[in-house]
Amino acid sequence: MAAAAPPPPPTSAPVTLPESDPSGNTLFTRIRLATVDDVPHIHKLIHEMAVFEHLIHLFEATPESLANTLFPENPLPPFSSFTVFLLELSYMPFPPTPQNEHFTPILKSIHLDVPIEDPGREMFRSKAIDVSVLGSDVIVGGFVLFFPNYSTFLAKPGFYIEDIFVRECYRRKGLGKILLSAVVSQAAKMGYGRVEWVVLDWNVNAIKFYEQMGAQILPEWRICRLTGVAWNIL
Amino acid sequence: MAAAAPPPPPTSAPVTLPESDPSGNTLFTRIRLATVDDVPHIHKLIHEMAVFEHLIHLFEATPESLANTLFPENPLPPFSSFTVFLLELSYMPFPPTPQNEHFTPILKSIHLDVPIEDPGREMFRSKAIDVSVLGSDVIVGGFVLFFPNYSTFLAKPGFYIEDIFVRECYRRKGLGKILLSAVVSQAAKMGYGRVEWVVLDWNVNAIKFYEQMGAQILPEWRICRLTGVAWNIL
Numbered sequence: 001m002a003a004a005a006p007p008p009p010p011t012s013a014p015v016t017l018p019e020s021d022p023s024g025n026t027l028f029t030r031i032r033l034a035t036v037d038d039v040p041h042i043h044k045l046i047h048e049m050a051v052f053e054h055l056i057h058l059f060e061a062t063p064e065s066l067a068n069t070l071f072p073e074n075p076l077p078p079f080s081s082f083t084v085f086l087l088e089l090s091y092m093p094f095p096p097t098p099q100n101e102h103f104t105p106i107l108k109s110i111h112l113d114v115p116i117e118d119p120g121r122e123m124f125r126s127k128a129i130d131v132s133v134l135g136s137d138v139i140v141g142g143f144v145l146f147f148p149n150y151s152t153f154l155a156k157p158g159f160y161i162e163d164i165f166v167r168e169c170y171r172r173k174g175l176g177k178i179l180l181s182a183v184v185s186q187a188a189k190m191g192y193g194r195v196e197w198v199v200l201d202w203n204v205n206a207i208k209f210y211e212q213m214g215a216q217i218l219p220e221w222r223i224c225r226l227t228g229v230a231w232n233i234l
Numbered sequence: 235m236a237a238a239a240p241p242p243p244p245t246s247a248p249v250t251l252p253e254s255d256p257s258g259n260t261l262f263t264r265i266r267l268a269t270v271d272d273v274p275h276i277h278k279l280i281h282e283m284a285v286f287e288h289l290i291h292l293f294e295a296t297p298e299s300l301a302n303t304l305f306p307e308n309p310l311p312p313f314s315s316f317t318v319f320l321l322e323l324s325y326m327p328f329p330p331t332p333q334n335e336h337f338t339p340i341l342k343s344i345h346l347d348v349p350i351e352d353p354g355r356e357m358f359r360s361k362a363i364d365v366s367v368l369g370s371d372v373i374v375g376g377f378v379l380f381f382p383n384y385s386t387f388l389a390k391p392g393f394y395i396e397d398i399f400v401r402e403c404y405r406r407k408g409l410g411k412i413l414l415s416a417v418v419s420q421a422a423k424m425g426y427g428r429v430e431w432v433v434l435d436w437n438v439n440a441i442k443f444y445e446q447m448g449a450q451i452l453p454e455w456r457i458c459r460l461t462g463v464a465w466n467i468l
Contacts, residue, residue, distance in 0.1 A: 046386045061389035069389055076310060082384045082391070145386055150316045152280045152379055152397050155295035155303055157316070160394075163386050184460060193462065198455040210458050218457040221432040222441075224449045226418060228427060 024115040029175065030094045031182045032105040032128070034084035034143065036071040039063050041124060041140045042084060049165045053200075070145075078102040079190065082147045085182050087166070087175060088126050091115070092136035095129070106182055110174055118169050142166035144179045149196065156193035159183055164197070180213060198223065258349040263409065264328045265416045266339040266362070268318035268377065270305040273297050275358060275374045276318060283399045287434075304379075312336040313424065316381045319416050321400070321409060322360050325349070326370035329363070340416055344408055352403050376400035378413045383430065390427035393417055398431065414447060432457065 034042060043063045050059040070082055079102070088094075097105045118124075118139060126138040142165050149160040161183060166175045180195075187195050199206050199217070207217060268276060277297045284293040304316055313336070322328075331339045352358075352373060360372040376399050383394040395417060400409045414429075421429050433440050433451070441451060 050387060055387065058387045061386060065389035066386075069384070069391060076314060080310060081314065081382070145384065147382070147384060148315070149383075149394065150303070150379065150381060150396055152300075153284060153289065153292045153295060155299035157303060160383065162384055188462070195460045197458050199458055200454050201456050202454065207456075207458075213460065215458045215460045218459060220434050220436065221457050222435050223452040223455050224431050224433055224441075224444050225452060226429045226447065226449045228422070 024091050025112045026109050027112055028090045028093050028107070028109045029178055030088045030105050030107055031085050031178065032088065033078055033103050034086045036067055037127065038086055039067045041126070042066060042143060044123060045143050045165055046163070048167065049163060079186065080148060082145065085144045085179065086140060087142040087179055088128065088138050089141040089170065090136045090138045108178055112173070116169055120167065124167065141170045141175060142179060144183055146183050151193055154193040158192045158194035158196060159187050161195065161197035176209065177213065258325050259346045260325070260343050261346055261350070262324045262327050262341070262343045263412055264322045264339050264341055265319050265412065266322065267312055267337050268320045270301055271361065272320055273301045276300060276377060278357060279374070279377050279399055280397070282401065283397060313420065314382060316379065319378045319413065320374060321376040321413055322362065322372050323375040323404065324370045324372045342412055346407070350403055354401065358401065375404045375409060376413060378417055380417050385427055388427040392426045392428035392430060393421050395429065395431035410443065411447065
């Protein structure tokens with residue numbers, strides 16, 4: 001398990017697709033299903049998350065191991081197993097996206113007081129849309145990884161969010177809410193009962209953000225973990 | 235999510251398949267994949283668990299809703315989605331089980347000081363084996379429901395145990411360990427990284443049992459839950 005590291009509450013509310021804004025004060029956002037081509041970016045995002053959480057000693061993922069386990073040769077349908085939504089950002093509007101059998105990308109935009117300085121721009125440039133088509137770079141700003149869980153009391157599936165992450169320079173803009181909402185909308189569309197995740201008890205900013213989103217924090221439950229090293233005793 | 239309600243540490247260690255024991259002091263156990271025919275028993279087990287946990291107000295499952303969600307029309311392969319192992323008990327040895335593509339039932343036995351009085355014997359009689367074949371009733375004693383989860387730090391799937399439950403009259407005999415071991419063995423066989431579940435912090439017997447099984451209890455993580463009623467704010 002890795003942590004949820006969301007931004008605090010948004011300072012500006014997301015609005016729907018305005019026209020292109022040459023001042024650079026409108027940041028256009030797109031949520032889409034990740035593919036195996038996105039693995040190098042996903043790997044770097046998970047690494048940044050491990051650094052943020054001071055858990056780098058637990059980080060063992062490689063681009064190869066992520067590709068093999070998240071995008072196996074015989075994949076299950078989207079949303080029935082491990083699923084990654086990628087958050088892409090651009091200062092030009094994204095082109096309209098054709099309807100998709102499984103998931104139609106979600107387009108939104110946010111207003112910025114000043115354009116954002118992104119020191120990782122080169123490293124997180126998305127190859128999904130050619131810059132010459134859009135007239136602007138597309139930058140990967142974050143991701144959410146989730147999969148189905150199940151409540152026996154409800155007799156319903158839900159989604160469990162393993163990771164939700166927004167890169168540091170893009171935090172406090174409402175992008176965490178856009179990512180979380182995308183998972184919740186998908187759960188609602190599928191008639192699921194709950195969306196759950198975990199948070200570190202010292203991460204008070206995240207807890208406050210989640211509570212403002214309407215989440216309950218369950219105080220009594222503790223996670224139990226058996227790892228490979230302990231399996232021989234059974 | 236519903237709770238794990240395991241028995242405390244076993245007082246007698248499981249041993250491998252002895253001969254039939256006419257004294258009734260040997261309880262033979264079988265772990266097998268549940269099927270849709272087991273749903274009435276699974277429903278009653280979940281109901282007993284809700285009573286045990288004083289969470290009956292959260293119990294909404296019906297046999298129909300369980301059947302639709304656990305055994306859908308187009309099921310995914312076992313272990314890639316919601317999976318139920320059923321624990322069956324008999325005072326006569328189970329017949330040998332043919333190799334199965336997905337899972338070969340696990341046969342064990344435990345020694346009892348005295349035979350167990352089971353007040354729910356009628357209600358929990360398994361129909362999987364005819365009594366005239368075995369020479370003894372087969373009784374459903376418990377279950378475990380689990381599904382895959384994923385660690386981005388390990389880049390590996392694992393299993394998450396949603397429920398593990400042994401009926402009250404069969405507790406303190408090592409049957410919880412037999413159920414948990416079955417999940418752990420399956421995880422090991424599939425090369426998975428971890429098996430995880432949650433426990434209520436006041437359930438000190440369960441916590442002690444899990445720690446003796448080699449599990450870590452993670453003190454810092456808290457569960458966050460968004461339910462349907464809160465989704466409209468997003």
